[in-house]
Amino acid sequence: NTVFVNGELIDRDKAKVDIEDRGYQFGDGIYEVIRVYDGNTFTMKEHMERLYQSAEKMKLSIPYGEEDFTSKLLHLINVNGVKDGIVYLQVTRGVSARQHHFPSGDVVGSVVAYTKDFPVPAHQMEQGVTAKLVEDIRWLRCDIKSLNLLGNLLAKQEAASEGHFEAILHRGDTVTEGSSSNAFMVKDGIIYTHPVTNLILNGITRRVIEDLCRKNGISFQEETFSVSELMTADEVFIASTTSEVMPVVKIDGQEIGEGTPGAVTKRLQSLFNERKGKEAR
Template identity: 40%
Template sequence: MSRIVYVNGDYLPEEEAKISIFDRGFLMADGVYEVTSVLDGKLLEFEGHLNRLKRSLSELDMAQPPQFDDLLEIHRKLVADNDVTEGGVYLQITRGAADRDFAYPKDATPTMVLFTQSKVVEHAPAAQTGIKVISIEDIRWGRRDIKTVQLLYPSMGKMMAKAAGKDDAWMVEDGEVTEGTSNNAYIVKGNTIITRALSNDILHGITRASVLRYAREAQMRVEERSFTIEEAQAADEAFITSASTFVMPVVEIDGEAIGEGAPGAHAKRLREIYIEESRKRAV
């Protein structure tokens, strides 16, 4: 059976879903998105994703769609209709359809689409083994804090990693790590977790904020600053966070094993805490 998806107010089978060829998300990548994880059929950190979505729209001077206030209900209905117990809900809003022009249209109605994806997230095999990453130059635009659909270079980065026989890539700008292709990056030295400070250079991760809060509550020291690949290779541990991977250990960077080359204690414990606390707060 095909999935039920949502397009501008309608729930319909995915085969019947259509948007205009003039949609600016298609023509200009003029759109934003969010991915909310689902565990036990419930939404994780929905409020955080909604607040970031509002910020992304505001930063791009993009109007909220007419159905914006119904987003929680829409998410829940899609999860129920598609019988999703574990996975995620993808949401995308674009500026809408208008004749092609670089200038923003004055009267376009925003396009809003959502769909679900079922996949294993809590017991993902990679969480037990850790992932291996390569480093690549970060050549993205300067407003990475806005969660836009401009994902071509991150896709290229993942393909570079795949071609190298690895799992993902960490991006480097001016000699320092910014973030992963679709995640925030961390290293651990002693009892100190180190991750780049928030700015326009990186996405303000919802999972990142929660994990750092839980780390501090667990008496782990947190230092928000930049670090190099060389510093990461000499660290005791490394890991990434994202809505779809939670906390995922990194065991190798550019061919160099991190620590003992296996998931470290901090990453494993933070993953446990994150899942436990997120499950409590799920809606």
């Protein structure tokens, strides 16, 4: 398995991280996870644009331009012959003696990328998964896809240790998103999801869903909703690059709707599949 480290393609076993890399010491960096379906990337442009937006928001300089970086990643995908999988990439603020403030301008960011086989979680997508409600204790810049994921990890662990697929986060009474996904509820045929603010990550899958809704006459409202609205919704689903449109059939042990994947969720899954077939490139 070949990985990309600072401009070079090397064997996974040869890849090393400097102990004073700011990504390693502070989580001072950003990342993306991009889907590969049947050897083609899906929504890569959107992911790359978000990467550069995250970089700008934290005043991080990515050593390559967007087009150059994109072709490097496509090359890596080819070299590894990825069929159904992901490419993970991260950029940190580079290596320098530990200090909180940014290093001088001549320190170049560290860039790594690798691919991984990742089949679509078909069984869970068909049966639905369970989730646990967890208080959202993260910082106030969740719009940045930062390596600092401790709040997300603690939430996911709390859910996973009880056998749940995802933690659905709420700030006080307001549902924000999943620990590694966006969260949606369906009530009376209308899909609701948290508006794009600093409190959530503007998911690429979320944007695909919004577009699918718009083009297929499904009502899509970017509006906050409460924990009790979530619990009494007709349907709940989460969405991410790796989980696509994932039905949530039980939250905190309580069935949502009929306790099975709902009609709107299933329709979105099939629209999403169609889009994948058309747009993976």
